[in-house]
Amino acid sequence: MDFQVSARKWRPQKFSELIGQEHIVRTLSNAIELDRVSHAFLFSGTRGVGKTTTARILARVLNCEKGPTIEPCGTCSLCMEITQGNCIDVQEIDGASNNGVAEVRDLIDNVQYATSSARYKVYIIDEVHMLSKSAFNALLKTLEEPPSRVIFIFATTELIKIPETILSRCQCFEFKPLSNAQITKQLELICGQEEIEIDAKGLVEISKVGAGSMRDAQSLLDQVIAYSGKKIDTDSVESVLGIVGGTTLELFAERLIKREPAELITLVQEVANQGKDLGLFCRSMMEYLRNLLMVKVSRNPENLLNTHTCDLSVLKKQAEGFHADELQQMFTILSRAEAEMKRSSLGQMVFEMAILRLTETRSFKSIDDLIHKINQAEPEAQPARPAMPTPVAPVPQSDSSATSAKSASPAAQPENGSFDNMIWTRIRQEVSRKRPAFEHYLDKCQVLALNDKEIQLMFSDSFTLEMVESPENIKFIKEMVKTASGHEVQVILKLGEAKPTPSLNIPEKKNLNEDRQGRQKTESEIIQDALDIFGGTVVK
């Protein structure tokens, strides 16, 4: 097969062929038509979105023998030379390897000479953010007083590294990442022209991995063609790109519904053993959960599903196995894991831990239930101390009996570390004064250590632990300990078989809450309690 890399072969040659950068094309076209072309441009944006391509088109637009014209002919000698990279008046410079002051001085010397055949001398400097500070300074004077008929086009993926003095002397354009639909459409066109058979699902998969970069998507397509030839099925797309297919995702969701941690981990290991990318798997899983949620919240989810990789009837059936809020919790867990996997050298382990946490998500009770519970629990809880009051929320729907069984357990002494019960009681009093709803968490934990260095709390369920370990709550605990004991301590939270540690009797608390007794809570108090528990904000 006489094969040319798609990205090069299908590089747009005129503005009208550029995809996804209409705002830039329009401004540049207007400037050409009004003969008001800037002498310096800065193109910024992620890789593979058309910066250098636009620079080359602009060079042809300005220099075409029939121009300047926004539709360069493509056949005159200058158009051809520029396309082939042989035009002496249009120079492409790689900023990464020519980043010193000496190279920039050479360039500036060269700038002074007249053009040989073209109308404009065009200098395209790619990766311009790589220039050294002194190189930028050397360039500055030329940018301030450019010789006529000299145009600089700078391209960069890192706008933030460009000095303000340069920015202020350039016309700046930000290139947008391309949408999956734009990439898919272009790949479809290429495959049509090249007589390559591939189904829509395969094309969508390639676009998604391309993540906004047309060039990346096209080289992925090349890889798939190199592997499969002219007939491509989705399986080969998935195996070349290391994507986890729809069937695996379905199986994954199935095991998630059944809460089968061991089976889920096995599946992750199988996927990893097949050499697939777990980061991509994590992203696909997030998309799958999102689709399940769309199916749950919409009567006509077809238009909301952003993928061809899953079967609607399967989605509908599986969606019944989840509560909407569980899906949201799971999405959050995966989204955190995905970010963490990028930073960690132990990506698989990070992912596995996240998977285990998925199986521990619980549905929240409805807000009506919650308000009812708060109304009921608060007055009854007083005389019951130091035994645990009924947890307010979130309450696991399945095993609430287990929680109440634990609450009956006798007062436990800490297993290790030093422990000061007086201080603990003072902490409880402070918490009760500052954030009554937070007591609910402390009722559930066992104090393993409490001294002038640290406070160690153990919780039986990871959900509560997760709620408590937010930076805000940790800060709150530290403040409370500081107020009660005068010590700045470390807060250590653990997961284990916690036997809740009661505090000594709290007479103050009773007085404090007396005014609340004997009347229903007001709506704003209930909302405040809910906010304290969940740490959220009121949206409307």
Ligand SMILES: [Zn+2]
């Ligand atoms: Zn031409």
